[in-house]
Amino acid sequence: MAVRDYIRQRFFPHLWCPGCGHGIVMNGLIRAIDHMAIPKNDIVMVSGIGCSSRITGYVDVHTLHTLHGRALAFAAGVKLSRPELRVIVPMGDGDALSIGGNHFIHAARRNMDITAIVMNNRIYGMTGGQFSPLSGSGTQASTAPFGNIDPAFDVVSLAKAAGAGFVARSTTYHVTEMIDLLKQAISHRGFSVVEILSQCPTYFGKHNGMESAVDMMENFRKNTKSLGKIPEGYSEDKVLRGVFVNENRPEYCQEYERIIASAMKGET
Amino acid sequence: MTESLAFMQGNEVCVEAALYAGLDFFAGYPITPSTEIAEHLARRLPSIGGKYIQMEDEIASVCAIVGASLTGHKVMTATSGPGFSLMQEGLGFAVMAEIPMVLVNVQRGGPSTGLPTGPAQGDVMQARWGTHGDHAMIVLTASGHQDLFSVTVEAFNLAETYRTPVILLLDEVVGHMRERVMIPEKNQIPVIDRLRTSVKAGVDYHPYLPREDGRLPMSDFGGEHRYNVTGLYHDMWGFPSTNPKVVHGLIRHLTDKIRHHAMEISRVKEYHLEDARTVMISYGSSARSALHVVNHRRARGERIGLLELQTLWPFPYSLVAEKCENARLIVVVEMNLGQMLLQVKRAVRHPDRVMLANRVDGVLITPSDIQSILRLIQGKGV
Numbered sequence: 148m149a150v151r152d153y154i155r156q157r158f159f160p161h162l163w164c165p166g167c168g169h170g171i172v173m174n175g176l177i178r179a180i181d182h183m184a185i186p187k188n189d190i191v192m193v194s195g196i197g198c199s200s201r202i203t204g205y206v207d208v209h210t211l212h213t214l215h216g217r218a219l220a221f222a223a224g225v226k227l228s229r230p231e232l233r234v235i236v237p238m239g240d241g242d243a244l245s246i247g248g249n250h251f252i253h254a255a256r257r258n259m260d261i262t263a264i265v266m267n268n269r270i271y272g273m274t275g276g277q278f279s280p281l282s283g284s285g286t287q288a289s290t291a292p293f294g295n296i297d298p299a300f301d302v303v304s305l306a307k308a309a310g311a312g313f314v315a316r317s318t319t320y321h322v323t324e325m326i327d328l329l330k331q332a333i334s335h336r337g338f339s340v341v342e343i344l345s346q347c348p349t350y351f352g353k354h355n356g357m358e359s360a361v362d363m364m365e366n367f368r369k370n371t372k373s374l375g376k377i378p379e380g381y382s383e384d385k386v387l388r389g390v391f392v393n394e395n396r397p398e399y400c401q402e403y404e405r406i407i408a409s410a411m412k413g414e415t
Numbered sequence: 416m417t418e419s420l421a422f423m424q425g426n427e428v429c430v431e432a433a434l435y436a437g438l439d440f441f442a443g444y445p446i447t448p449s450t451e452i453a454e455h456l457a458r459r460l461p462s463i464g465g466k467y468i469q470m471e472d473e474i475a476s477v478c479a480i481v482g483a484s485l486t487g488h489k490v491m492t493a494t495s496g497p498g499f500s501l502m503q504e505g506l507g508f509a510v511m512a513e514i515p516m517v518l519v520n521v522q523r524g525g526p527s528t529g530l531p532t533g534p535a536q537g538d539v540m541q542a543r544w545g546t547h548g549d550h551a552m553i554v555l556t557a558s559g560h561q562d563l564f565s566v567t568v569e570a571f572n573l574a575e576t577y578r579t580p581v582i583l584l585l586d587e588v589v590g591h592m593r594e595r596v597m598i599p600e601k602n603q604i605p606v607i608d609r610l611r612t613s614v615k616a617g618v619d620y621h622p623y624l625p626r627e628d629g630r631l632p633m634s635d636f637g638g639e640h641r642y643n644v645t646g647l648y649h650d651m652w653g654f655p656s657t658n659p660k661v662v663h664g665l666i667r668h669l670t671d672k673i674r675h676h677a678m679e680i681s682r683v684k685e686y687h688l689e690d691a692r693t694v695m696i697s698y699g700s701s702a703r704s705a706l707h708v709v710n711h712r713r714a715r716g717e718r719i720g721l722l723e724l725q726t727l728w729p730f731p732y733s734l735v736a737e738k739c740e741n742a743r744l745i746v747v748v749e750m751n752l753g754q755m756l757l758q759v760k761r762a763v764r765h766p767d768r769v770m771l772a773n774r775v776d777g778v779l780i781t782p783s784d785i786q787s788i789l790r791l792i793q794g795k796g797v
Contacts, residue, residue: 155643158654191636193482204643204654209636211485212645212655213478214508220475224482224490225636227466228440232486232637253471403466410461 153177153187155207162201164272166352166360168319168345172266173202175322175343176237179329190233193222195247197239197273199266199345216246219254222261230260230400233333240267241279244300248280255309258337259399264329265302265340268347276350287354302342303391312337314392318344318367321388331390337398344371344386418600425589426451426493428560428596429519430459432567433491435599436606438517439465440488442479444472444498447531448587449521452493473498477505477518484514485644487609487635489571493519496529499538499545506580507546508646510669512653513623513631515574515609517567519583521590524777533777534587536699539754542582543728549666551673553680554582554728556589558702560596563589565604566682566725572607573680577672578631584727586750588700588779609633614640623665624651629672673729681734682725687713691720693789694739695772696759697748698724700779705748705772707782708789727755735762744792745769750780 154177163169180190190208194200196215203210209232213221218236226234243251243265254261270288271277278288283299291297306314313335317325325343332339346352346363357363372381374389421431430452441460443453453469460467466483470476473494480490494502499520509516522538524530538545542554555570557563567583574581612632614620616639625631634640643653648665650656673680686709688694697705702723709721722738724731739745739759745768747756753771760766772788774780790796 155654157652187641188637188639204645207641209641210643211482211636212643212647213481214504214646217474217478217505220470220478221482223468223470223475224440224442224479224484225486226482227468227479228483228488229486229637249471250475253475403461403468407461407464410458411464413462 148181150174150177150181153180153207155205158204161205163198164349166346166348167198168268168347168360168364169199169202169266171319171322172237172264172325172343172345173205175325176202176235176264176329177206179326179333182326183330183333185233189231190235191225193218193225193234193236195238195242197242197271199237199239200242202237216242217250218242219247219250219261219263223254223257223259226259226261227400227403234261235264235333236261237264237266240265240269240281241271244302244305245280252305252309255306255311255338255340257399258310258312258396260336260338262332262339262341265342266345267302267342268345268351270347270351272347272350276354289354302340306340307392310396311340311392312394312396313339313390315340315390316342316344316386316388318371318388319346320364320367324373324388328390331393335393337396418603419598420595421598422593422595423560424451424591424593425560425563425585426521426591427455428563429567429583429585430455431598432564433517433571434459434463435604436568436571437489437608438491438571439463440480440483440490441466441492442468442470442476442483443492443494444470444476446473446495446498448523448590449493449495449519451590452519452521473501474505477502477509480516481505481509481512481514484516485636489515489575491517491519493521495521495523495531496525496538497527499541503545507548507550509580510546510550510552511646512644513578513669514580515578516580517570517574517583518580519585522584522586530777532587534700534750534779535775535777536586536701536750537754537775538584539727539751542584549670551670552582552728553577553579553673553726554584555682555726556584556699557725558589558699558723560594562725564596564598568604568606569682572605575607575609577676578633579673584699586699592700611635612640616640621651622653623649625668629668629675677729677731680726680729681731683731683734684723684725685720685738686723687720688722688738689720690718692742693717693719693744693746694742695719695721695746695748696724696735696755697721698727698755701748701750704780704782704785708785711782724755730758730762732758732762735759736764739763743768746772746789746792748772748780748785750774
């Protein structure tokens with residue numbers, strides 16, 4: 148199918164600013180779904196609140212636009228109640244890891260077959276440019292007029308430590324890689340996390356001297372490196388891209404089927 | 416399922432009734448005094464092929480049941496004071512997105528951590544107004560196990576009928592008390608299932624366009640109709656809208672669908688009200704003590720009666736006014752500082768005749784407490 152066949156054109160134009168990276172992520176996600184030929188009726192997309200979370204309105208699958216930070220909790224209810232559905236949860240960085248931080252680590256620990264996409268633009272865009280737990284110290288934001296002293300999470304390390312079965316990172320510059328990682332994440336049986344660095348020229352860029360979306364994407368190219376291309380003794384301080392974890396762990400819904408089987412036999 | 420006699424705790428009665436009503440998905444988080452609901456369901460649900468999940472907190476619990484309701488399941492969560500506070504955000508989402516679900520709050524003493532093991536009825540107003548914004552809410556309660564069974568089934572029926580969350584507001588005494596209960600046969604109490612759309616695949620389905628009777632047939636997530644569900648004001652497709660006409664239409668629909676059916680939703684029990692000059696109004700475990708007092712005084716010839724509320728919200732204003740029409744004295748018995756008292760005063764013709772008999776020290780209000788208060792009010796000394 149063409150990308151437009153996955154779009155609810157009735158609801159366009161979308162609300163993202165010119166230069167925003169989130170449209171690139173949506174496009175990549177649709178292409179990943181299309182390559183995998185997953186029927187639209189089999190997909191439930193659940194999101195929280197923020198710029199990123201508006202994806203759900205535009206994509207023609209079953210969509211649930213929920214509360215700030217809570218998307219993964221709603222998604223758990225959808226998935227466990229109907230495990231045959233594919234559940235994809237696009238989130239922003241503040242949504243996923245600040246207000247939703249607890250739900251995020253527990254979703255990773257539980258290892259339910261859900262794909263979480265963290266669209267990391269390092270800022271709260273919807274509310275006008277406040278720093279997020281992924282902005283990092285030294286950045287500027289409307290709520291850090293004298294510079295940010297809040298250190299950032301590393302999404303990959305956090306997801307890994309919390310027990311996610313699949314953890315990957317890409318950027319809006321590396322679109323073909325992003326599509327490939329999203330396909331792997333959606334295919335993975337267990338909780339999968341894909342962090343996608345996305346540009347917000349309107350707020351993060353404006354506050355941090357990068358008002359051009361093109362420059363911001365160029366920085367993704369310059370400042371990141373693919374895991375597969377790291378030579379022996381590599382010591383540069385670049386953000387790494389690729390698959391960091393890919394392990395099969397017991398998946399929650401499958402485990403629960405075992406519980407049902409023993410409960411029905413009257414075992415305790 | 417045949418009728419069977421049981422002797423069990425209120426929390427367990429709630430579980431059995433929920434299963435009778437078709438519950439097949441529960442998400443929760445342990446909290447006294449509601450924990451037994453989760454414990455029983457953790458065992459009972461998988462044995463009938465249903466699902467139980469213990470979430471990371473109460474916020475996640477209410478969110479998870481909303482997700483499961485959308486795939487077509489009958490869902491419930493259970494909590495107490497602090498957890499109820501945490502659930503308010505998700506509860507509001509369910510109001511806005513019109514999600515059928517049942518939320519049990521086995522009340523403890525508050526505010527804050529309060530009295531985890533002590534009875535209180537201090538969440539009456541929070542149940543009505545805890546989530547932000549104008550909204551309607553259905554809140555039910557019961558004072559004994561046989562009623563608790565039917566009220567719990569009714570909670571599910573109302574949730575499905577009106578596409579709304581329903582709160583079952585129990586208290587610690589009812590939750591933990593053990594007494595006999597007759598578990599009815601299948602079909603003895605009507606069970607209402609979800610109204611699903613008859614719109615065929617490929618035809619434009621409007622998930623949020625009410626029918627003429629105000630009802631909204633649903634389509635399960637994973638089914639033929641793909642639509643959007645949001646906590647924002649939304650149009651008939653479920654797509655966010657700030658159009659003043661759409662916003663006004665939706666808030667009116669959300670409140671009217673309950674308000675216009677207040678009489679059908681109202682459940683009360685009447686004891687000796689026909690000629691009562693003193694009317695007591697109570698609910699939950701307080702009503703047990705009030706009934707004891709009524710029976711005792713009736714035996715001595717006093718014209719006293721009890722109106723027991725099982726529907727707390729929408730509050731049955733006109734019914735209360737009617738039942739209190741000939742009363743010289745109206746006594747509201749409750750374990751809070753007068754939350755229902757205010758409603759009764761609003762309802763009756765002579766608000767100055769409405770008095771409060773209460774207890775707020777973490778101990779059940781007893782018949783002798785009520786007797787003392789009545790003697791004082793009636794000028795008979797203590």
